[in-house]
Structures are given as structure tokens and as C-alpha cells.
Amino acid sequence: MNESPDVPLQPRPGLKPVRGRWPGSCFVCSEGHPHGLSLRFHHTEEGVVSHCSVPHTYCGFDGMVHGGIISALMDEAAAYALFARYGALGVTREMATRFLKPVLTDTELTVEGKVISFAPPNAEVAMAIYDAAGACLAEATSTWAFPRLSRIAALAGVDEKVLQDFLDACQRKDD
Numbered sequence: 250m251n252e253s254p255d256v257p258l259q260p261r262p263g264l265k266p267v268r269g270r271w272p273g274s275c276f277v278c279s280e281g282h283p284h285g286l287s288l289r290f291h292h293t294e295e296g297v298v299s300h301c302s303v304p305h306t307y308c309g310f311d312g313m314v315h316g317g318i319i320s321a322l323m324d325e326a327a328a329y330a331l332f333a334r335y336g337a338l339g340v341t342r343e344m345a346t347r348f349l350k351p352v353l354t355d356t357e358l359t360v361e362g363k364v365i366s367f368a369p370p371n372a373e374v375a376m377a378i379y380d381a382a383g384a385c386l387a388e389a390t391s392t393w394a395f396p397r398l399s400r401i402a403a404l405a406g407v408d409e410k411v412l413q414d415f416l417d418a419c420q421r422k423d424d
Contacts, residue, residue, distance in 0.1 A: 264291035264298065267333050269419035272411050277325040288325060288360070292422055295363040296330030296374070305354040314352040320344065323376035323389045326362030330374050331393060332419035334364050338401055338412060339372060339393035346389040350380075357381040369395050 267290040271278050278288045286307075290297040301322075309315035324341055331337045352358065358378055365373040372393040378386045402409040 264293065265422045266291050267297060267329060267419050268421045269332060269415045269417075272407055272415055273405055275325075277321050278329070286322075288322070290326070290329040290333065292333055293361070293363070295334075297326060297333050297362050299326065299329075299360045301358055301360065302356060303352070303354050303358065308354050312351075312354055314354055316346075316348060319348065319352050319378060319387050320346050320389070322358075322360045322378060323362070323387065324391065326360045326376045327374035327389075327391045327393070328362075329419070330362035330364050330376075331367070331372060332416055334420075335367055335372075336416040336420045337367070337369065337372070337395055338398060338416055339395045340401075342392045342394045344389055344391040346387065348387050350384065350386045352378055352386045353380075358386075365390070371395075 274282050276282055276285045279285055280287055288299045288301055290299045303314045307315055307318045331339055360378050362374055362376045365375050375390050377388040380386055398412055399409050402412050
């Protein structure tokens with residue numbers, strides 16, 4: 250899901266990038282993952298958006314993005330919506346996904362996450378994937394729980410301060 254040089258995918262004008270970069274090796278968002286998708290997100294009023302293209306190596310049927318990858322994209326958008334809006338690091342409790350139309354590989358896609366409700370220890374987020382013409386290809390809702398940051402840090406093997414710095418950077422909207 251690299252924003253490939255031959256087809257540059259640009260966010261809508263005026264949207265500020267989410268500054269935080271996940272300190273681990275996340276398949277969807279980390280820059281350092283050797284086979285990852287390297288998604289970058291931008292702030293919206295209700296959450297985040299990312300513009301991307303999924304390479305054919307992540308197909309299910311030839312030419313169509315695998316359903317697990319589609320779900321992973323939307324789950325990541327939900328997580329970043331919570332990072333960017335509330336500086337909250339949570340875990341997906343439940344996700345309900347509707348696959349509406351084929352999501353084609355090697356085409357421009359928009360992935361959005363919008364926070365519906367945030368009342369720790371719970372949250373609800375809506376996500377969607379759109380094609381370049383704006384047609385909704387898949388949509389989902391998810392509920393989230395928020396373990397203590399120290400618990401996530403211990404499980405991930407990351408210093409708690411590194412995670413807090415990441416969350417703080419995600420909320421920054423300045424240039």
C-alpha cells in the first residue's frame with residue numbers, strides 16, 4: 250500500500266498529516282516493515298483519512314484485494330482516528346464489516362475512520378473504503394477498549410514513554 254511514485258496519491262487540500270509514526274513493526278502503518286503497506290493518515294474533523302493503493306501481491310482473487318487486508322485497512326483507520334482525535338491507544342473489541350463492491354488492487358483508494366462515540370473505557374468508530382470516483386466499496390464499525398498504556402507497552406515490548414510520545418505526536422496538527 251505504498252504511495253507509489255508512478256501514481257502519487259494526495260490527501261484533500263488543507264488536511265494536516267498525522268505526525269505520529271508507530272514505533273513498532275505494524276504491517277499496515279510502519280515505515281520499516283519490509284512487506285508492509287506504510288499507510289499515512291491525515292486529520293479530518295471526525296477522525297482520519299488515508300489515500301493509498303494496494304499492490305496486487307495482496308489479492309484474494311486476482312485483481313481484488315483480499316478481504317483480510319480490507320479489514321486490516323479499516324481497523325488501522327479506526328485506531329488512527331482514536332490516536333488523532335483523543336490521543337487514546339485502544340484495542341479492537343469487535344468489528345463488523347460489510348463488503349459492498351470489489352476493492353481492486355493497484356487502484357486509488359481512500360480509507361476513512363470516524364469516531365462515533367468516545368467514552369472510556371469504550372469507543373465506537375465507523376470506517377469505510379472508497380474508490381477514486383467516491384463509491385463506497387466496504388464499510389465497518391468497531392468497538393474499542395482502552396487498557397492501561399503500561400499494559401500495552403509491556404505486551405508490545407515498547408517503553409511507555411515512547412507510546413505516550415507517539416500519541417502526543419498523533420494529536421499535533423501544526424506544521
